[in-house]
Amino acid sequence: MNSYDFVVIGSGPAGQKAAIQAAKAGASVLVVEREPYVGGACVHHGTVPSKALRETALSLSSFQRRSGSVFEVTVREDLQVSSLMLRLDAVIGAHERYISDQLRRNGIDIWRGKARFLEPLVIDVGGIDGTCRQAQAKNIVIATGSVPRTPPGIPIDHEHVLDSDSILSMRYLPASLTVLGAGVIACEYASIFGALGVKVVMIDQGARPLGFFDPELTSRFVRYLESCQGRFLGESRVARVEWDGVSQVVTELATGETIRTEKLLCALGRVANLEGLDIEAAGLAKTARGLIEVDAHCQTIVPHVYAAGDVIGPPSLASTSMEQGRRAARHALGLAVDAAREMIPLGIYTIPEMASVGLSEKEAISAHGAALVGRARFEELARGQIAAIEDGLLKLVADAAGRRVLGVQIVGEGATELVHVGQMALCAGLDVDTFVDNIFNFPTLAEAYRVAALDVVRQRPAVG
C-alpha cells in the first residue's frame, strides 16, 4: 500500500489549494481525480465554460448598444453553442495546464480513478481500466465538489430537459428556453441565453430572482431579461414537466398555465458529490441536506479527515473553496491558521453583472437600527455614458451617521471588478470621506464610489 502524508480527493479549486499548501509545507501529497483532467467542474462544466459563453453574449449586446444600433447584430439560428464559446478550448487547456503543472512542480502525485473509503485514513482507488490500488494517509481532504440536484418529478434527460452540467452540450441555440430556479446559475444562464436571442421564461417559487440579494439590484436584472423578450414568473409552483414527444417541453404550473419551449434548464441547486465515496467507512455521515459537516477549520468529526469546497455547502464559490482547502491543509499540518475572512465578495456573472460585499441596506438596518445609503447611477457617470452602460447602480451602505462604510452593492458592467474597491475600504476600516477626499481617474466607473459617497454626505444628519 502507498503511504502519503496527505491525500486529497478531487482536484477542483478546494482540492488544488489544499494539495499545494500541503506540498509547500513539505508533505508528501496524492491527488485523486476521477476525470482524465484536473480542475474539477469549475474548469470543465461550470464557471469557465459558462463565462466564455457569457463573454460572447456580452460582446454582442454591448456592441449593438455602443454602436447606437447603427449595426444590427443577430445570431444565426444554426450557430453551434460551442462556436459561441470563443477560445474556450484554449482557455480551458491553458487553465488545466497551469493547474497540472503547478501540482507536478510541487511534487504532487496524481492518480486518475474513483476513490472509496475503506477506513478513515485508507482509500481504494478504482482505475478506468478496472485495476485498484490503495493509499494510506495521515490526513485526507474530501474536495469532490457538487453535482446538479435532480428534483423528483423533473425528467432530466440531458436532451430536452437539461441541467447545468449538460446545458452547454447543446449544439444549436434553441428558439426558447424555460429555466427552473432563480439562483445564481439559473440567473446567469437565463441572461446569457436571453442576450443571445433565445426567448427565456424563468420560473421560481420565490417572488424575485436571487432572493438573498438587494431587490434594487435584482429588479434591474429582471428589466434586462424583459428587454430580451424574456419573462420572470415568480411565486410560481411547477406541477409537471414533460417533453411532448415531438418538439416542445411542456411545463405546467400549479395555476394551470402551461409554458411550451424547445428546451428546459433545471437549475434548482446543487448537492454534494459523494457518490461511491462510501464516507460511512470513514465514520462520516451526510447531513440532512446531503453535505459533510465541518468546523471552522474544515475538519470533520473524524480526526485527520477534512472536507472543503462545495461538499460542505454554501457559499460554494470557487474563491471561498480555494481558501477552505488552504485552511484545511494548514490546520491538518499544524501550521498557523489566521482568522477566517468574513469579508467575502460575491460576484454574479449575470447580464448585467451583480456584486456585493459587506452588509446590504436591509442587513445594515437590521444590525444597526438605521443606515444611510448613497447611490450612484451609471448613466450619471461620463464613463457610463461613453460606454453606453446605462442601467448600472452602485449603493454605498454607511452607518446612520453616514461615516462608516458597512457594505457595497453594485449592478452593471464591471460590477464584479468594482466591488473590490469597496472590499478594501471595508477591510481597512476606511470611512465614507475617503471616497470624497481622494481623486479618481476620469472617466471611469470607479467614480461611482465618489458619487455615492457624496450622496451619503448630502444625507448626513445635521450636527448640533
Place this chain on the structure above:
Amino acid sequence: MTVATLPEKVAAMLRQRIEGGTLDLPVLPEVAAEVVASTGREECDLRALADLVRRDQAMATHFLRVANSPLYLPKSKIVSLQQALARLGMSAVREIALLISVKTRTFQVRGYERQLKEQFRHSLGAALFAQEIARMRRHNVEEAFLAGLLHDVGRPVLLQALVDLHKEAGLSPQTAAVEAAATADHAHVGSTLMAKWSLPASLADTIRFHHAPEGALSDTKGPMITALADELAHHTLDAEPRDEAALRSHRALDVLNVYPEDLDKLLAMRQRVIDMVTAIA
C-alpha cells in the same frame, strides 16, 4: 476502395457511381407504407410519426436533406432532427415524411432482405446506446443518437447499388463478395453521401472515422461515442456472441472516461435495447 472480389465490370461501375456521387439511399418499403398510412389518417399521431422519422436510418437522412432543401427554405441550416421538428412545424413534418415515402425509391434487394433488416436493427441499437453514453458523459444526446443511427448508412446504400449493378451487368451476385464490398467501403461511402447532401460536417466526420476514431478531423469524442455504441450494439444484437473482454478494453472507454461500473450500466440496458429494436425495426 476494396472491390477486388467483385466481378471487374461491377467493381468499375461501382467505382464510377461512388466517384460520381450517384448512389441512392432507398427507404424500407414497410416504413414508407407506415408513413403513408400514418399521414393519411384524419387523426395523424404526430408523436408516432416523429418517432418513425427519428428512428429510421433512411427516413432520418432524407428528412434532413429535404428539410434543408430550397423547397422549405429554412432560415438557417437544420443540423438535427429535433431542431427540424421544432422549427418546421408539424404540418411541414407530415408533408416531408409523406414526400420521402412517396418519392424515394424503396429497397429492392432480393436475397439480401435479412442483411438489410439486421443492418437497420443494428443502426437503431447503436443509436440507442450512443444516446445513453452521451447522457452519461454530458455530450450532446441528439447528435450522438443521429450519428449512431447513420454510422453505417453506407452499407445499405452499397448493398442496393451492388444488387442493381449485378442486374445491369447481367450477373448473379455472390453473397460473400457483395457483403465484403459493402463492409469495406461503407464508412467512405456514408460520409461522402453526408457531404454531398450537405448534412452536418461533424456527422460526415463521425461516419468516416467510426472504425478509427483517433483519426477524426475535429473532435474525437463524437466518433468515440459512435465507435463504442457500435460495439455495444454488436454485443447486444448480433447472432454470434462477441468477446466481452474486447469490449472491456475498447479504446473509447479511456477517452470518454467510462469506468467499468459505467460500462456495466450500459450493458444492463441490453434487454431494453433488444425490446425497443424489436418493437420498432
